[in-house]
Amino acid sequence: MSQPGAVQSVIPSSATVPAGTTAGAVLRDAGILPKGPKAVIVVRDAQGQLRDLSWAPEADAEVELVTADSADGRMVIRHSCAHVLAQAVQQEFPEAKLGIGPPIKDGFYYDFQVERPFTPEDLLVLEKRMKQIIKGSQRFSRRVVESAEAAKAELADEPFKLELVDIKSDVDSSEVMEVGGGELTIYDNLDPRTGERVWGDLCRGPHAPTTKHIPAFKLMRTAAAYWRGDQSNQQLQRVYGTAWESQEALDAHLELIAEAERRDHRKLGTELDLFSFPDEIGSGLAVFHPRGGIVRQEMENYSRARHIAAGYDFVYSPHIAKANLFSTSGHLDWYRDGMYPAMHLDAELDGDGEVRKPGQDYYLKPMNCPFHDLIFRSRGRSYRELPLRMFEFGSVYRYEKSGTIHGLTRVRGLTQDDAHIFCTADQVQDELKSLLSFVLDLLRDFGLDDFYLELSTRNDEKYVGSDEVWEKATEALRTAAVESGLELVPDPGGAAFYGPKISVQARDALGRTWQMSTIQLDFNLPKAFDLEYSAADGTRQRPVMIHRVLFGSLERFFGVLTEHYAGAFPAWLSPVQxxxxxxxxxxxxxxxxxxxxxxxxxxxxxxxxxxxxxxxxxxxxxxxxxxxxxxxxxxxxxxxxxxxxxxxxxxxxxxxxxxxxxxxxxxxxxxxxxxxxxxxxxxxxx
Structure with missing residues (x-):
C-alpha cells in the first residue's frame, strides 16, 4: 500500500486491514478513490466472505479488494440497487409490503405486495425516484439485530419479512441475501448530512458504501411472482432491473438485449417462414415449414454422414411403449412428472361388458435409451462387437410446464440426435475421449467454437446404483474432460438419476451460453435390463453404457443456430442459396x-x-x-x-x-x- 493520502494509479489486488480499523479507512489512507468502474466497493476476507467497507476485523486481516466492474462487484451494486428500488416503491406506494430482492444474472428483482399491478408508467415514476435517492448519496449502514423477537418487533408491518425471520435457518439461495445464516442484520439507509435513518431492510448484505456507488441502472419490466416460488402462496408483483458499474457498461448491456431481441428465433421463424406453433396442435409442438425443413434436413444429413464415418449403426424405435419398459428403466420412478400421462389400452370386454382381459398403460417415450437397451439385448453379443454405437434421430415427448416453454429451445415434442455406446470397461476412457472430440468437431462444423465443459455429479436424493460405481463413472468423465484442455466447471447434483455427465456449453455470437452436447456414463441401466456380452475368456460380462446427444435436440439446436446467425444461415444451410x-x-x-x-x-x-x-x-x-x-x-x-x-x-x-x-x-x-x-x-x- 502507498503512503497515506497518495492517489494510487494502479489498484492493488489485496490489502491488510489492521484489527479495529475499517476496510474503508485503509483504502482512504492508501489513496484509492471510490469512483468509477475500478472503485473498490467491498472486500473479501480469508474465508471468502464479502464484507462491507465499514467492516472492522477483530484481528489483522488480509483481504482481497473487489472492484465495481468484477462479477462480485456487480452483484453488490445490483443488490444495493434492489434496496433503492424497494425504498422508492414504499415512498411512492406507502401500502407496499416487501418480499425479497436478490441480485440475479445481469440484474436484480424485488417482489412487492401492492394493491394493483405496476404499469409501465409506474416504472418511469420509480426510476425518477430512484435517481433522486442515488443522488442523495445515502449511506448503507449494517446493524445487527439482537434477537429474532427484536427483529419481529421492528418488522411488525412487513408480513413477508416476519416469515423470513421465522425460517432463517432453512432458506433458498435468493432468500439467503435477506437473512443470512448466523445472525439477523438490517441495513439502514442514512442521510449523509444528518445521519438519520431514511429507510431500512432486513438483509444479510453486503452493500456498496453509498447509493452514489450505483452509477447506472434501468428498470426493465414487471411480472407476477408467487411468494417463495410456491403457487399456493400469495401472488406478488416483481420488478426486474439491471445495474452496472458505468453508463457505458449499461448501454452495452441494453444494446446486447436489443440485438438479442432482433435475433429472437421465434421472431425470425415467422419472418423467414421457417416454423410455427399452431394452436390446433398444442403448446410446445412445432411444425417446420418447407424453408425450415430444408435447414433441418441439411443439419440431419450432415450429421448422418459424420456418424456413418465414425462407425455408428442407425436404429429406429417407436414413439410409445408399455409402462413396464419405463418401470424397468427407472423413468417412471424418477421422471414421471416430466412424462405425458398414461394411455390405458388393450382392455377386452365380453358380450356383457365385463372385462375379459385387463388393459395396460402406455406412455409416450421421454427417452430413447430403454429402446436401445432392448436392441442390444435382442440377441447374444460378443466382445468382438464392442464398442457398439447405436444412433437414432428419435422423437421424444416431455410434458414441460407451460411457463417453461420457449419457442424451439424448450418444447414438448423434440427429436434427439441420440446415441448409445455399449463398450467394455477397458474401452470406456478411449471411447469418452473419442466421443468428446467427435461432438466438439461437429459443433465447430456448424460454426460454434467457443466452449467450456460442465461436469454434473450425483444428486444424493435422486440416484440409483452404488457409491463405488458413481465414483468410478465420475472420475472417468473428469479425466476425459481434463484431457480435452477445455475449462471444466463443476455442476454439483446436476446428474441424471442413472449416472454423471459432461455437458458441452457453447457460447454464441452474443456471448450467451447454451448447453449443447451431453455425454453420460451409465453403469446402471445395463444392470436394470440385464445386458451381457461374451468376453474373450468365455465369461458373461456386463457392458458399460454411454449416453450421448450431440445437438441436444434438433429443435433446440435449430433455434440456437437461428439466433447465432441472426437468421443469415451459412450458405450450405440456407433454404435458398x-x-x-x-x-x-x-x-x-x-x-x-x-x-x-x-x-x-x-x-x-x-x-x-x-x-x-x-x-x-x-x-x-x-x-x-x-x-x-x-x-x-x-x-x-x-x-x-x-x-x-x-x-x-x-x-x-x-x-x-x-x-x-x-x-x-x-x-x-x-x-x-x-x-x-x-x-x-x-x-x-x-
Whole structure:
C-alpha cells in the first residue's frame, strides 16, 4: 500500500486491514478513490466472505479488494440497487409490503405486495425516484439485530419479512441475501448530512458504501411472482432491473438485449417462414415449414454422414411403449412428472361388458435409451462387437410446464440426435475421449467454437446404483474432460438419476451460453435390463453404457443456430442459396440458364420473375437473407456474365457465368460458415 493520502494509479489486488480499523479507512489512507468502474466497493476476507467497507476485523486481516466492474462487484451494486428500488416503491406506494430482492444474472428483482399491478408508467415514476435517492448519496449502514423477537418487533408491518425471520435457518439461495445464516442484520439507509435513518431492510448484505456507488441502472419490466416460488402462496408483483458499474457498461448491456431481441428465433421463424406453433396442435409442438425443413434436413444429413464415418449403426424405435419398459428403466420412478400421462389400452370386454382381459398403460417415450437397451439385448453379443454405437434421430415427448416453454429451445415434442455406446470397461476412457472430440468437431462444423465443459455429479436424493460405481463413472468423465484442455466447471447434483455427465456449453455470437452436447456414463441401466456380452475368456460380462446427444435436440439446436446467425444461415444451410434477379423481363432467359446450371451443381437456386421492381426484389431477398443474389442486365447478357450482390450490400459486377456457378458451388461444398461478401471473393473482381 502507498503512503497515506497518495492517489494510487494502479489498484492493488489485496490489502491488510489492521484489527479495529475499517476496510474503508485503509483504502482512504492508501489513496484509492471510490469512483468509477475500478472503485473498490467491498472486500473479501480469508474465508471468502464479502464484507462491507465499514467492516472492522477483530484481528489483522488480509483481504482481497473487489472492484465495481468484477462479477462480485456487480452483484453488490445490483443488490444495493434492489434496496433503492424497494425504498422508492414504499415512498411512492406507502401500502407496499416487501418480499425479497436478490441480485440475479445481469440484474436484480424485488417482489412487492401492492394493491394493483405496476404499469409501465409506474416504472418511469420509480426510476425518477430512484435517481433522486442515488443522488442523495445515502449511506448503507449494517446493524445487527439482537434477537429474532427484536427483529419481529421492528418488522411488525412487513408480513413477508416476519416469515423470513421465522425460517432463517432453512432458506433458498435468493432468500439467503435477506437473512443470512448466523445472525439477523438490517441495513439502514442514512442521510449523509444528518445521519438519520431514511429507510431500512432486513438483509444479510453486503452493500456498496453509498447509493452514489450505483452509477447506472434501468428498470426493465414487471411480472407476477408467487411468494417463495410456491403457487399456493400469495401472488406478488416483481420488478426486474439491471445495474452496472458505468453508463457505458449499461448501454452495452441494453444494446446486447436489443440485438438479442432482433435475433429472437421465434421472431425470425415467422419472418423467414421457417416454423410455427399452431394452436390446433398444442403448446410446445412445432411444425417446420418447407424453408425450415430444408435447414433441418441439411443439419440431419450432415450429421448422418459424420456418424456413418465414425462407425455408428442407425436404429429406429417407436414413439410409445408399455409402462413396464419405463418401470424397468427407472423413468417412471424418477421422471414421471416430466412424462405425458398414461394411455390405458388393450382392455377386452365380453358380450356383457365385463372385462375379459385387463388393459395396460402406455406412455409416450421421454427417452430413447430403454429402446436401445432392448436392441442390444435382442440377441447374444460378443466382445468382438464392442464398442457398439447405436444412433437414432428419435422423437421424444416431455410434458414441460407451460411457463417453461420457449419457442424451439424448450418444447414438448423434440427429436434427439441420440446415441448409445455399449463398450467394455477397458474401452470406456478411449471411447469418452473419442466421443468428446467427435461432438466438439461437429459443433465447430456448424460454426460454434467457443466452449467450456460442465461436469454434473450425483444428486444424493435422486440416484440409483452404488457409491463405488458413481465414483468410478465420475472420475472417468473428469479425466476425459481434463484431457480435452477445455475449462471444466463443476455442476454439483446436476446428474441424471442413472449416472454423471459432461455437458458441452457453447457460447454464441452474443456471448450467451447454451448447453449443447451431453455425454453420460451409465453403469446402471445395463444392470436394470440385464445386458451381457461374451468376453474373450468365455465369461458373461456386463457392458458399460454411454449416453450421448450431440445437438441436444434438433429443435433446440435449430433455434440456437437461428439466433447465432441472426437468421443469415451459412450458405450450405440456407433454404435458398442463390436467386436470380433480372433487371428487366428480357433478361429472364439468361438467368434461367444460370439457375439450371446451379441446380445441376446441387445448389438451391430460384429465379425471381415477380412484377416487383429490381430494387424491391433485392430488398426482399436481402430481408430473406439469401447469401447469393445474381443480377443480370444487358451488359451481363452480352458478356455471358452475372453480377453478384451480397447480404451486406456489397457487389461484384460482370462475373462470367461459368466462374459464378463454380464459385457458388465451391463455397457451398466447402461448408463455409462465414457470410459471403465482395471482400471474400477477390478473384471475382479480377
Amino acid at each position: 442463390a436467386v436470380g434477379i433480372p433487371i428487366a423481363d428480357d433478361f429472364i432467359p439468361h438467368l434461367r440458364e444460370v439457375e439450371q446450371a446451379l441446380r445441376l451443381k446441387g445448389i438451391r437456386a430460384e429465379l425471381d420473375v415477380s412484377d416487383d421492381r429490381m430494387q424491391k426484389k433485392i430488398r426482399n431477398h436481402t430481408t430473406q437473407k439469401v447469401p447469393f443474389m445474381l443480377l443480370a442486365g444487358a451488359k451481363d447478357v452480352e458478356a455471358g456474365a452475372v453480377s453478384f450482390r451480397f447480404r451486406d450490400g456489397s457487389q461484384v459486377n460482370g462475373v462470367p457465368v461459368e466462374k459464378a456457378v463454380e464459385t457458388i458451388a465451391d463455397w457451398v461444398g466447402r461448408r463455409v460458415n462465414a457470410s459471403p461478401t465482395a471482400q471474400l471473393f477477390p478473384a471475382l473482381q479480377g
